[in-house]
Amino acid sequence: MKLYWSDVLAPRKACAVAKYLQSPLDYVYLDLGRSEHKTAEYLALNPNGKVPTLVDGSRVLWEADAIICHLAARSDSELWPQDARQIDVIRWFSWSAQHFTTHAGALYFEYIIKPRFGIGEPDPVETRRATEAWRQHAAVLDGHLRDRRWLVGDTLTLADFAVAVALPHAEDAHIPLQDFPAIRRWHDRMNELDAWREPFPEPAMSG
Ligand SMILES: N[C@@H](CCC(=O)N[C@@H](CS)C(=O)NCC(=O)O)C(=O)O
Numbered sequence: 001m002k003l004y005w006s007d008v009l010a011p012r013k014a015c016a017v018a019k020y021l022q023s024p025l026d027y028v029y030l031d032l033g034r035s036e037h038k039t040a041e042y043l044a045l046n047p048n049g050k051v052p053t054l055v056d057g058s059r060v061l062w063e064a065d066a067i068i069c070h071l072a073a074r075s076d077s078e079l080w081p082q083d084a085r086q087i088d089v090i091r092w093f094s095w096s097a098q099h100f101t102t103h104a105g106a107l108y109f110e111y112i113i114k115p116r117f118g119i120g121e122p123d124p125v126e127t128r129r130a131t132e133a134w135r136q137h138a139a140v141l142d143g144h145l146r147d148r149r150w151l152v153g154d155t156l157t158l159a160d161f162a163v164a165v166a167l168p169h170a171e172d173a174h175i176p177l178q179d180f181p182a183i184r185r186w187h188d189r190m191n192e193l194d195a196w197r198e199p200f201p202e203p204a205m206s207g
Pocket of ligand 1: 008009010011032037049050051052062063064065
């Protein structure tokens, strides 16, 4: 299998799960600053021109959530439970993509991506909007996590990887994580995983 990645949000999720599962992967780093994700060769794999993309034989998958499900299914891992919990994992994927990580991602874009790629200053209207919207959804997550260790059932699942994806950048992206103690405790637990703290492969592993 081949995973096309870069050191940004969506690939972080795929790389973290791959590292956690020790998936047998060839990693291919794409330099977004050099538009390596917009070449004709890459667009033939992923017409969205975004990372990550997984190639497993003749199967080509884009969308990080689909990729992590594929990796977990291939490893018969409990990260992708095969019972009623699976529906809950999908619920959190959807909630994260539509709400929680959309707003965190907007802050990540304004405060981290813009300066990194020299594409302007953070927009104060957008940062205010995203911060308020993030807070509203963070309150829901904080309530859910108050008496739980993990998002679904009592074990780590793909839902934890998906929902937490922007939180390692909370400080630099001005995401007000400090105001949500149950989320913080849960994310501290995620941080006990090597694969979460350091998800990306060594440069030498990537061609
Ligand atoms: N929904 C997609 C999002 C993919 C995505 O937006 N990737 C970003 C990096 S986090 C990207 O490739 N950005 C480069 C671009 O849009 O040119 C997924 O989860 O895989």
